[in-house]
Amino acid sequence: MDIKLEFGGGAELLFDNQKQYKITLENKKTPWLIGDLLFWMKDNLLKDRPELFLQNDSVRPGILVLVNDTDWELMDTVRYEIKPNDSILFISTLHGG
């Protein structure tokens, strides 16, 4: 399943300063939830300081997630079932400095 990941607001700094990733998720028996994707990202994309992106089983407070331009809080957050060609955007709102 091919999907697109996008980063903004500084979240890209945690992912090699790259704003877009086209990734392919291998088929598995259960559906891919965003919760599963977060762990996949931690293992495959996140280079260092995972605590700046993840906390417990979700993203850290201060990171907003949009699925196809819609707030993930309207889509059951980590339990959203990813569909092919979905575009998932992560926006950091953390104060830098």
Place this chain on the structure above:
Amino acid sequence: MCSVGEGFEDEEGSRMEKAASANWKGGKCNKCRENDPVILLRKKDAYCKACFLAGANHKFKALLGKSKLIHPKDRVLIACETGHPTMSLLHLLRSGLDLNTQKKLRFEPVLVYVEDNYHMSIGERQRIIRSINNETSRLKFPLHLVSFADSINRKNVLISQKSLALNRCDQGKVNAMFDQSINKTNRRQLLHIMKRNILLTVAKQLNCKYIFTPELSMDIASSLLTNIALGRGSQVPDDTGFCDGRDSEVKILRPLRNFDMKELAMYNVFHKLEPVSVNPAQIDQYSSVQDLMSYFIIDLQENYPATITTVVKTGDKLALNQSMIAVQCKLCQSAILRNSKGLSSAESTRFSKLTSNELPDHNVSGPERYLKLTEKSDHSPQERQQYCFSCSKLSRHLLEEI
């Protein structure tokens, strides 16, 4: 270990509304009831894109309009920073200025970026200045640059238009202002006051009567609690209200104080704006009162979405009795109050310190000892003539130099 208050949630969980997960049950936009929502605010209110953006615009203009402070053609200094709030503020201004209707904004914004990233590498600092420059020129605003390190305690500040000479010694220059032993809390207080003073100086040089700063509801709530914790309670109305009128010529306004971060970040996403971002620093929340308060607020807000509004709205009810103001603090311009009949908490603390350090003289009677003490207290040197209570505790070394 203190166990007071433990377990109150089990017994009286109904006192605060807890929203650990979203409460949204599905349906259409809360406002137009037609379109599918794209954003959920306060974990319960869903809006479609059009209604959300119109609402944000309205909220911004309503606060400015309600104050009735700014007149057409007034010059307003916009204090730019990195991050989402500044980006949204600039876009809100640009779309307001470009309107052709009655609701057009009619003042003249003057953008200023005070560069204070002296703890970063020169390359990173240049990148930030370049990005801010790019974003502001994309919105057709000219940008003025000011170096924080070179402007501290200056009566005249160098304002450059295109580029800023960055210096490796900037950090040293700033550090030289402080006692080596100063703690992070006091250091941050001083930096906050210095930045405010620099903005005021720049505003006067550029003939601006107003300054817009991009503080959000979250910043307001944490600085409100910080001020109270640091003995700056009387400054709360000026330091966190919509208008800071401490300076007689220039007023500081906070037009974003009713917005939360999610609203502005989503505003930027929907308008395809990319804010200037810096790598978030690892912060130890216990290292200063300011860090602890903002951690406390943000952490509580996660589970209790009414936290920030409750703190901000409570703060809005606080006001200073104007007839009590004697003089202004030399450093932060806040009011030093006239001696009232009753002792203020600062005076009580001082009196208590005095009595505890006295050896009791048993040759005189109790009431006489009391009289002697109060007399002594009345005649002890008044530290607070030039500086407010909190500033007088900041840094002796610095206060002597100013």
